[in-house]
Amino acid sequence: MSQKKDPLKKIRSLCYVTIGGAIAYQYIYYKKDFNSYYENVLQPLSQYLSPEVAHRIGVAAIKHGLFPPDQNEDPKILKTRLLDYDLSNPLGIAAGFDKHGDAVVGLMKLGFSIIEVGSVTPQPQPGNPKPRVFRLPEDGAVINRYGFNSIGHDEVYKKLEGIEKAVMNRALLGVNLGKNKLSDDAGKDYVSGIEKFSDVADYFVVNVSSPNTPGLRSLQNKNELENLLTEINRARKRRNSNKPLLLKLAPDLNEDELKDVVNVIGKQHSKVDGLIISNTTVERQSLKNKEFVNEPGGLSGKPLTNRSTEMIRDVYRLTKGKVPIIGVGGVFTGRDAYEKILAGAGAVQVYTALIYHGPPVVRRIKDELAELLERDGYTSVNDAVGKGVK
8 A cells, every 4th residue: 555655655755846846936036136037027017817807906015015125226317396395206006007096015126116006986886887998919018997996085085094104205105086977066076086085185186087986087177177276276285285386188189179278277277287188088099909999998108108198298388387287198118207397397197007017117117317417418307308499
């Protein structure tokens, strides 16, 4: 009997040794060269998961520190002053990635100087039915129609309130505010966000440009926008709040609509402290992917790169460079970030690049941007802002 068991023991032992060796190899590879490990192992594996599941896992991994932190000091040339804050670099994570404020500290440790959570709605809501996220790898793009899925103000506030201020001294925390789908009082929804998060947020974003909530984009119309911003500013004045207020715009606004927005935010009662340009687009021009091209929702990623940069340039020119701009849309490289800065952005945000290339893209963008700034004789990011606008 014992002789029959011996071969089984040997096979079992061999399996243990093989599995143990494989795990040890993966761990050594991960520790020795994380960038290569992510590109060759983790990123391809993530493509076998549904985009939304992969997104949730990615946020959880960042939250729990499973990715190595960026321990390199940012080059001095990347120092940035934005909204009266001094930052070590101009790179942020756009709203939509960490919707519920789960991974704020983890994102800061990856090297972001601006962490924007949300969009957050007053009451919890599930968002749109699944599936609601689609990869277009041939285009370096994503289509999403999440529809402001949110756990609500109260739950997000509990998470942000629990973050020690000392931990966040290297980064700005922005709260991107949305309205509930069934709300018939948009102003009240945004005002309640200002009131709720005033003691934890460094800045606020009024999101009236998502294409995934019915009627939301109509709030960008001249009269509706002026009324909304006036109501929000009254609430800020009542609370004595000096936290910067930013407005996020859609890339699909035409020239006249853009001029109307600039006119509105130039008035004292409806002014904002900055703009975020831009949100996702509903356009589907020249996409290679044919499987998901007709899916409703907002398109982000490389197809938006040039459009958002052009819009930044137009707004910088219209505002004569007096309104701070955060550029977002198709930032995958340091060159992409640099083009937006030259067009007038004081900082940039990424989203889709993180989905396709993971944490290593953060350091790569910063290093490439630093090289370009130095090559062209600038001493800081602020020196380069708007220098490409004629």
